[in-house]
Amino acid sequence: MTTTTASTTRELTKPPELEVVNMTKRFGSMTALDNVSITLKPGTFHALLGENGAGKSTLVKCVMGFYTADSGEVSIDNQPCTITSPRDAHKYGIGMVYQHFTSVPAMTVAENLVLSRFDSSNIIKWEEEYDRLTLFMKSSPFQVDLHTPVAQLAAGQKQKLEILKQLYLKSRILILDEPTSVLTPQEADEVLGLLRNEVIAGNLSVLMISHKFREVTAFADEITVLRKGKLAGHGLVKNLTVAEMAQMMLGEKQEPKQVEKTAPPSHIPVLEIKDIRANKDNGLEAVCGVDLTLRAGEIVGIAGVSGNGQRELVEVLAGQRPATSGQILVNGEIYKATRSEMYKHQIFALPEEPLKNACVPHMSVAENLALRTFDLPPQAQNGWLLVPKLIRQFAQVLINQFSIKTPSADTPVGNLSGGNVQRTVLARELSSENVKLLIAANPCFGLDFAAVEFIHGQMVSARNRGVAVLLVSEDLDEILKLSDRIVVISEGKFVYESDIEAADFVEIGKRMAGH
Numbered sequence: 001m002t003t004t005t006a007s008t009t010r011e012l013t014k015p016p017e018l019e020v021v022n023m024t025k026r027f028g029s030m031t032a033l034d035n036v037s038i039t040l041k042p043g044t045f046h047a048l049l050g051e052n053g054a055g056k057s058t059l060v061k062c063v064m065g066f067y068t069a070d071s072g073e074v075s076i077d078n079q080p081c082t083i084t085s086p087r088d089a090h091k092y093g094i095g096m097v098y099q100h101f102t103s104v105p106a107m108t109v110a111e112n113l114v115l116s117r118f119d120s121s122n123i124i125k126w127e128e129e130y131d132r133l134t135l136f137m138k139s140s141p142f143q144v145d146l147h148t149p150v151a152q153l154a155a156g157q158k159q160k161l162e163i164l165k166q167l168y169l170k171s172r173i174l175i176l177d178e179p180t181s182v183l184t185p186q187e188a189d190e191v192l193g194l195l196r197n198e199v200i201a202g203n204l205s206v207l208m209i210s211h212k213f214r215e216v217t218a219f220a221d222e223i224t225v226l227r228k229g230k231l232a233g234h235g236l237v238k239n240l241t242v243a244e245m246a247q248m249m250l251g252e253k254q255e256p257k258q259v260e261k262t263a264p265p266s267h268i269p270v271l272e273i274k275d276i277r278a279n280k281d282n283g284l285e286a287v288c289g290v291d292l293t294l295r296a297g298e299i300v301g302i303a304g305v306s307g308n309g310q311r312e313l314v315e316v317l318a319g320q321r322p323a324t325s326g327q328i329l330v331n332g333e334i335y336k337a338t339r340s341e342m343y344k345h346q347i348f349a350l351p352e353e354p355l356k357n358a359c360v361p362h363m364s365v366a367e368n369l370a371l372r373t374f375d376l377p378p379q380a381q382n383g384w385l386l387v388p389k390l391i392r393q394f395a396q397v398l399i400n401q402f403s404i405k406t407p408s409a410d411t412p413v414g415n416l417s418g419g420n421v422q423r424t425v426l427a428r429e430l431s432s433e434n435v436k437l438l439i440a441a442n443p444c445f446g447l448d449f450a451a452v453e454f455i456h457g458q459m460v461s462a463r464n465r466g467v468a469v470l471l472v473s474e475d476l477d478e479i480l481k482l483s484d485r486i487v488v489i490s491e492g493k494f495v496y497e498s499d500i501e502a503a504d505f506v507e508i509g510k511r512m513a514g515h
């Protein structure tokens with residue numbers, strides 16, 4: 001069916017069929033994608049599932065022309081096509097939306113849209129552009145104010161802009177790589193719901209990488225599952241249960257193993273934050289005087305939309321950013337977050353963006369796993385003589401225990417998939433039996449469901465052993481599931497606090513959105 005509307009700037013023809021046939025991609029001796037075929041039928045919402053390292057990103061990067069496949073082909077409406085760059089993909093109507101925003105914060109929505117065009121000329125006639133953009137916005141499934149600088153948009157609006165960019169570029173096939181990881185559950189539902197409406201109207205096809213079964217069952221028509229680089233299953237969502245999808249991903253049945261909290265939190269304060277203030281990199285205040293006491297055997301969740309000061313607060317606690325005023329006590333002693341204090345009080349931190357903040361990408365998995373302990377026995381003798389064999393053995397235990405998918409312990413950590421980098425850092429930070437205070441920032445970002453369950457279990461077990469856990473997360477569901485107490489951070493201030501049983505979800509959503 002072809003639909004055209006004279007008053008709109010969007011050509012509403014049916015999207016083309018995208019077919020990937022027998023695609024293989026190797027990295028050295030490692031086969032990331034092994035003879036995989038997938039068909040994205042016109043006007044369908046298709047989810048691409050798989051464990052961390054299954055090959056999902058490699059598949060879509062081959063389709064987008066970021067990588068060149070070793071064999072196999074892509075065809076559009078049964079015509080084989082050569083795609084060697086995202087610009088080529090765009091010619092065939094294929095566009096991609098990433099986990100992270102790609103718009104320029106200091107520029108307005110209109111400027112970002114015009115900038116995104118591959119054919120932008122050197123001279124831009126703004127009046128004409130605004131007329132065209134206004135018409136385009138009217139015909140779009142959602143609207144964002146054209147004159148607002150991107151820096152002032154909430155996360156949901158920014159993600160809508162990323163999608164609008166693709167509609168503006170007339171993409172008819174949208175590839176989304178975990179598009180909701182930075183959104184609140186309400187924002188995620190809104191964005192996916194609007195996309196689904198476009199799919200139902202026959203204006204778009206969507207291929208979405210996701211680890212969230214809730215979103216897959218609510219919005220997708222069809223799934224394709226990858227396992228260890230191979231096609232592991234395919235089917236219609238309406239014919240499949242979540243357990244069946246999970247089984248396709250893992251190759252085996254997995255019963256959910258929820259770790260229960262065993263006792264209420266103690267009254268012993270471990271971390272006391274008193275009127276702490278800290279600046280952003282640009283010198284403006286990010287943390288505006290916050291107070292919090294975290295007790296042994298307690299998980300406190302700090303909820304908030306990213307960019308509200310939580311990253312800077314975690315950096316202060318982890319010794320990566322100075323506080324401009326205020327005081328922090330750990331176990332009643334003044335704490336300045338030095339390495340020796342962290343060691344003395346057994347404080348462990350899982351920062352955001354672990355590849356950048358907690359790993360040395362060109363060093364091996366084994367070396368990264370040993371970063372905390374390489375100079376301690378038994379991995380080192382006399383504090384300086386490193387024993388590589390023991391470092392590797394120690395690494396192998398953690399690789400098995402945390403199911404890190406890596407060709408070997410000697411592979412550079414920068415070559416692992418996002419989820420496996422995260423597992424490597426978690427393995428290093430959570431494996432210490434002695435941890436007393438754990439500070440975790442978005443610990444499950446990008447992890448597959450089995451890994452999330454495992455990490456959540458580890459955090460609750462740590463809590464049950466008396467560890468004080470500060471969980472900073474943009475995933476509200478995660479905070480509600482794990483925390484004993486919830487605090488909402490907005491514009492650098494704690495604007496809501498409640499025991500989890502008494503928490504008011506509507507109020508939390510409002511406070512997170514800055515109301």
Ligand SMILES: Nc1ncnc2c1ncn2[C@@H]1O[C@H](COP(=O)(O)OP(=O)(O)OP(=O)(O)O)[C@@H](O)[C@H]1O
Nearest residue numbers: 027032052053054055056057058415416417418419
């Ligand atoms: N540039 C690269 N060099 C070497 N190996 C790579 C490279 N990119 C990916 N790999 C490997 O290919 C495999 C598949 O990775 P890919 O990123 O496609 O997985 P994924 O399913 O998207 O995982 P995740 O859910 O963790 O993002 C992994 O084992 C990864 O280590």
